[in-house]
Amino acid sequence: MQTSPSSRTSGPPRPDRRAVAFGGLAATCWAALAGPAVAQARVERAPAADAPTPLPFAVGGRVISDGEDLTYQWPGVYFEAAFTGVSVFFRVGAGDQILHLLIDGRRVGEMIRPAAGLYRITGLEPAAHRVRIEVVSEHQAGPARFGGFALGADGVAGARPRRRRQIEFIGDSHTVGYGVGRDQRDCTTEEVWASTDNSSAFGPLTARRRQADYQTNAISGRGVVRNYAGAAAPTLPQAYPYALFDGATRYDATDWSPQVVVIDLGTNDFSTPLAAGEPWTSREALRADFEATYARFVQTLRARNGGAFLILLTPPSAEDEIAVAVGRVAERLKAAGEDRLAVLATGPLAFTACDWHPSRRDQEQIAGVLSAFLDAHPEVWDGRRP
Template sequence: MKQDFSLSRTVFPVGKALKGGRFFSRSIRFAGRWRVVQLGVILLWTSVLPISAVRTGSQFKATDAQVSYIGRVERDERAGTVRYDWVGTYLRVAFTGTQIGMTIADEGESWHNVFIDGKWIRKIRVSGKTPQRILLASHLERGRHELQLQKCTEGEYGCTLVVAFDLPDGGQLLSVPRRERMIEFIGDSYTCGYGTESNRATDPFRLETENCDKAYACILARYFGADYSLVAHSGRGIIRNYGDTVQVSKGNMSQRYGQLFDEHNTVAYDFKAYRPDLVVINLGTNDFSRVVTPTADQYIGAYVKLIARLRRHYGEVPIICVTPHSRSPHLATCLRLLQLQVDTDKKVHFAEFMPAIITPDKDLGASYHPNYSGQKKLAMTLIPLVSAVMGWDLETWKE
């Protein structure tokens, strides 16, 4: 639904320009004070500042039929809003005009990647329950453009509410067809992109260095030109969470997998948003972390139940069970026993990352998690198996 409005206040990105950004400065008077505002061909900044804009435009609700959301989201048709918290959830929409903004809020703190016409523009930080207008991109060429906005941090830290899209006067939203391929990834911090933008293993976790788009799952999906959904949470196992003192943890991934939200509600997910062509499971590192561990029967039993659940919801979709690159001997043994137990299901496949490919000095980020360099190596080792299982052709590496 289209509504007319006058922009009396918007949010304008300023700050340090990233590589490739070009800008110039202009002094503008705000409330009796002069401030320097940086204007650019395309906005490549990571902080925001309110400014006044004397012009008219159009606003479109977040639930507009032209907008596609990929992942688990809650739509409020009456309010016209869309809410989600799972890492990697993204929206895609085309638009006409020279710029696009949006009205957005967050119950905590979330970072989002902004892509225009398939190119990464910048990351934005969204925080605060009061909806705010953010100018995503400006000074574009006239004509049709595509926006993709991806939540690249975990639901533990924030739940995003998309309220509306803002376009200049005469601008329109247009639909973007969904991709023909769809992959669902079920995982933990390795799938979430924990520490992918850190370059030192001894760095502590910081939300601003988590970026799922630089983790193996998104890299692999991008390679095959597939849409994707991440059902992942750092520190969680299929039955036991990291460092827990019990063998069966509350809030493990077996429980969370059935939820519409990762952290902000326990309402059941109806499994109607999409049907994947492939499911990739990468769980087990946290199950066998320090303090205590589940028995082999507990871990394998939970894994078999998850596979059965996938069969109920998705039918005979191929499933790839990945042995984590940081596997312990106990975990490796359990996964071999699992393989024997599900041997009659010919559409369940098993994969291992190539050994010794992660070098500590180059490939590890925060808290000894793979950074972008390490994640690319992990993705490259899975690509041949995905190609073989799915019959998808290999292409020239595009990262």
Template sequence: MNRYIINENYMKLTGRGMYDEDGIYWCSLSGSGFECHYKGNGLNIKLVGDKSAEIPDNDLNWARYALYVDGERKIEGQLDSITRTLTLEGEIDADIKLIKLSECAMSNLGIYPIICDGVITPIPDKKLKLEIIGDSITCGYGVDVNDPNIGFKTATEDFTKAYSYKTAQLLDADVRAFSISGWGIISGYVDSPDKPPLTDQLLPPYYTKLGFSHQKFDDRDGLEPQNINWDFSRYVPDLIVVNLGTNDNSWCTGHEDRYAKYVEEYAKFLNTVHSCNPTSKILCVMGIMLDEIAPYMEKAVEQFREQSCFEQIYTMRFVPHDGSLGYGADWHPSPATHDRAAKALAEKISEIMK
């Protein structure tokens, strides 16, 4: 029998991750996991849950995953137990992909080293590498329901149906996401601008980390994604998409002083992104759910460009959704809206990367 640790020697990793002392590879962010080619008789992949998996009737937060064979989804579910083994039977000679469909804040999942009698080899990298930084829209929040009056569950969140993943498919690109629902640049989502800003839901402080989660990987000290620094040399994107501001707008609307602060902090975050990825082009986008804040995003880009003298930064506005293509949970984009956004974004990226 062969033993394969989940790492770059044997597989292509599809998101940020880390190993614990038992060799378990922990995934936190949407879209994280691995891809490989497997040839052998049967395959078992053992998953382990974080503390959320111990809580019964917790489909609001359980990590959601999918297992693909040659591009076809064969197994999907939520990690509602501490361990679960995904089993493929018979002779296999195929590309295998395990992907975390849900986001980091609610839960994480771990992957044990794979024990098998076959051979695992990595999938080659794509020619184009993308990173997409965003919020719930980037995560695929509520995309599996068609009722805007239904609230959030990780059970209805699917990164593979979001514009972020679909854009990469259209461009035949690798993609990694850094996205958290409800978070922003200067405030998380508030239901009234009369309320104080949610300053504990700001994405920029965590961009240099593995991620953020309300759950620990396990009971060992420090095993939380927000306590683990990320090594940016492990994945160098050709282009980074930044889609942040929808949640900020909930607090900024009607207040020019707040929009000015958004511009200032957005420009600072662009400096962080550029410092961590100095060779990557940057595309800042806005507008799938609203575009009121878009001019301020564009102003922040101009401010950053002037201060940094970095010219390879661009902007784009999406067509805001209006219900004609339906809604997902909590008035989030429907699959058709994500498709439209992915097409527009893929066209813009193609233009930039000529």
């Protein structure tokens, strides 16, 4: 059972400062991971004289466009393109971020707070390739940007990658992958930021197993009605309608229609005791507000996503407080006619990552719980009841 310290620091990771120059461009060749077609891949700054041709690409996650760059603040954003050639260019925009660079599904580099500018991946075999850039960091302090892919004269564009399945994950720091890269509970603010990795969180792990596109709409420290330790900031349902954390730029969901929506909330609502000045006079009042607000939020998701199947996760908590409250939410929804919904317990977790957060093994366990359910109910992808 999770004790009260296990989420005592579910607050947002905040980057301290920008690294100088390349900001930690890891252009190492990851030869142990790469296959023959990408074993000699290198990541480098592109010469200023290069003027490559734009390469069409697919986008995963919530982004907005200003005509040149794509801007994003929610975690889990990724970009993909297909091409034939020996190299591919990409442009990084402003903003603190960590990028994982993949060719044909294998990591060929990592960029930590890269300086804005044009880069290229070279040393590829002359063959058809897929390039993918995953933004794995969290950006509560401000948005980050990406300027797209491009090809040199020797490259030929391929069809943009597309997947039939879409799955959305809504939550807090557990869903973000907060501090998952460090197997220790005591971490500095900088260590938390540097070790947060959404690609290792249960959402992307599950989506990759299902060959699905995904969105990670989660913010560390946020709850349904109450943020960690009563912090003053929009709750997750309040922030959810917006593409950025400005409360003004609404998200256009025209191209997003997930068949499955997974919600993992409640840790921040209940993990700390109520303090003087908060709007709830008792724990019972907090639970009642949580249940009513959570149910309304799920109903807005139902209205927005039509036939999507909804999964409510229950993380461990003292005296199973979250599980009991979420169970009541499900009962309320079913009484109102909701019939495409399931409640799944994550099971016991070790919480050995930064600030008592789920470890890599914990994240794999949660992904296993979700995958087992989806394997047992493949009909949910087709809009049918399990």
